[in-house]
Amino acid sequence: MPDTSVSTPPAPLLQIEGLTRRFKDRVAVDGLSLSVRQGEILGLLGPNGAGKSTTFQVLAGLLAPDAGQVRFAGKVLALSDPSLRRQMGIIFQRSSLDDLLTARENLMLGARLYGLGGERARERVESMLALIGLADRGDEKVGTWSGGMRRRLELARALVHQPRVVLMDEPTQGLDEAAFRTFWAHLKRLRDSEGVTVLLTTHRADEADVCDRLAVLDAGKLVACDTPAALASRMGGDILTLEAADPEALAREVRERLGLDAKVVEGRVQVEAAQGHALVPRLVEAFPAGRLTSVSLRRPTLADVFLQLTGRTLGADKPAEPAPRRRQ
Ligand SMILES: Nc1ncnc2c1ncn2[C@@H]1O[C@H](COP(=O)(O)OP(=O)(O)OP(=O)(O)O)[C@@H](O)[C@H]1O
Numbered sequence: 001m002p003d004t005s006v007s008t009p010p011a012p013l014l015q016i017e018g019l020t021r022r023f024k025d026r027v028a029v030d031g032l033s034l035s036v037r038q039g040e041i042l043g044l045l046g047p048n049g050a051g052k053s054t055t056f057q058v059l060a061g062l063l064a065p066d067a068g069q070v071r072f073a074g075k076v077l078a079l080s081d082p083s084l085r086r087q088m089g090i091i092f093q094r095s096s097l098d099d100l101l102t103a104r105e106n107l108m109l110g111a112r113l114y115g116l117g118g119e120r121a122r123e124r125v126e127s128m129l130a131l132i133g134l135a136d137r138g139d140e141k142v143g144t145w146s147g148g149m150r151r152r153l154e155l156a157r158a159l160v161h162q163p164r165v166v167l168m169d170e171p172t173q174g175l176d177e178a179a180f181r182t183f184w185a186h187l188k189r190l191r192d193s194e195g196v197t198v199l200l201t202t203h204r205a206d207e208a209d210v211c212d213r214l215a216v217l218d219a220g221k222l223v224a225c226d227t228p229a230a231l232a233s234r235m236g237g238d239i240l241t242l243e244a245a246d247p248e249a250l251a252r253e254v255r256e257r258l259g260l261d262a263k264v265v266e267g268r269v270q271v272e273a274a275q276g277h278a279l280v281p282r283l284v285e286a287f288p289a290g291r292l293t294s295v296s297l298r299r300p301t302l303a304d305v306f307l308q309l310t311g312r313t314l315g316a317d318k319p320a321e322p323a324p325r326r327r328q
Contacts, residue, residue: 010038012071013197014165019068019079021054028054030220032068036165041191041198043211045302047312051220052201053093056169059199060090073164086114089158089196091168095150099143103134103153106142107160114161121160128156131193132186148179152186159194168200172207184210203314205303214302218310228302235300235308238276242269242283243294250291257286265313272300272308 012035019032029051036042044052057063058079059070065079077084097106107128111121129135132152142150151171158166171187172180184207191198200211208214209228216224216231224231242262244250251269254262260279262271273279276297283295306314 010040012036013038013073014199015071016055016059017069017071019055019058020066021051021058021063022066027220029058029065032217032220032222034215034222034225036197036199037213039191039195039197040212041187041200041210043208043214044199044201044217045203045208045211045214045306045314046201046217047203047306047310047314049219050203050217052203052217053169054220055217056167056201059167060088060092061085087164089161089163089166091151091154091158091166091171093169093173095154097142097150097153097157100141102139102141103129103145104138106153107157110157111160116161124160124162128160131190132156146179148175148182151175151179151183155183155187155190159190159196162194163196165197165199168198170201170203172202172204180206205301205306205314208302216306216309218312223309231305232300232302235272235305237272237274237300239298239300239304240271240273240276240279240283241294241296241298242271242292244269244287244292250287253287254283258282265307270304272304 014036016032016034019029020027021029032051032055044055046052054063058065058068061080061084068079070077070079070084072084072087098109101109104125107125108121111117111124116124126135129138132155134149134152137149142153145153155166155171158168172183175183187198190196202208202211211228213225213227214231215222242250242254247264247267247269251262251264254260254269254271260271260273262269264270271279280295280297284292303314306312
């Protein structure tokens with residue numbers, strides 16, 4: 001029999017259909033439909049106010065939707081269905097560990113909350129502690145632990161009852177680079193060993209890069225859903241970054257004199273161009289010493305893709321500048 005494992009994408013485990021949630025006359029999530037495949041790590045990427053947390057809260061059963069349903073393993077369920085929650089492990093933005101309990105006790109409490117007890121619970125607690133690399137710290141109270149260790153323990157607690165899906169709201173917010181890398185190494189190892197499906201929210205470009213697929217949200221709507229590499233390849237060219245004393249004036253002149261699509265992003269002028277290196281001498285010639293303080297060239301990142309898709313920078317709630325939005 002031919003091996004089709006590489007070419008056939010895994011079946012969707014969780015399909016969100018037409019999810020809508022309003023707060024008075026503000027539509028926080030606007031008819032969101034999204035499929036999460038068995039065993040994948042899908043990131044909901046968007047700036048502040050995009051609707052990520054609202055989506056998370058509806059899926060976690062903390063908020064009632066105005067419309068929408070899910071299909072879980074092919075079966076249609078109301079978003080309020082408790083059987084959906086039993087299939088989920090949840091990590092909230094804010095730590096929900098009990099600081100006065102040890103790591104082992106926190107995990108045992110998590111197991112008990114999902115009806116797991118006796119030898120089975122003890123086995124799961126020990127194997128989870130080992131999988132997150134904290135087996136020798138299990139009897140310490142977690143109140144004094146670092147943010148990274150606490151996050152790993154929350155990951156273990158979310159998985160202790162063997163859910164099929166883990167939901168995480170901004171799981172690495174506030175973690176430094178080293179703690180972020182360690183958390184993700186453990187997350188991927190746990191995904192592989194437990195076969196769990198992960199849906200997380202993020203507004204970190206570095207976190208988006210390590211997800212299997214990304215659903216890009218803007219103002220409550222899905223604007224793209226693909227792998228990080230496929231999204232990055234949507235931007236064909238290079239990114240030129242120009243620094244100047246008056247970036248707004250420079251961007252205007254670059255647009256008018258050179259006919260390039262220049263915009264101001266976080267105080268610098270950005271130009272996307274197919275052959276970026278060929279533009280450098282043209283720019284230097286057009287804007288002699290004094291006007292330009294630096295010119296640099298790089299490959300696009302997911303933050304650039306996000307800006308192209310939405311006209312907003314990741315981590316900001318306002319458009320990047322008053323210039324016209326990019327072509328979609
Ligand atoms: N409880 C609430 N009451 C009123 N408006 C709300 C409430 N929760 C969210 N909103 C609004 O809904 C929209 C989406 O917010 P949401 O928190 O889901 O976005 P987000 O992408 O998670 O942003 P952040 O990263 O800042 O959490 C925003 O305009 C927000 O102000």
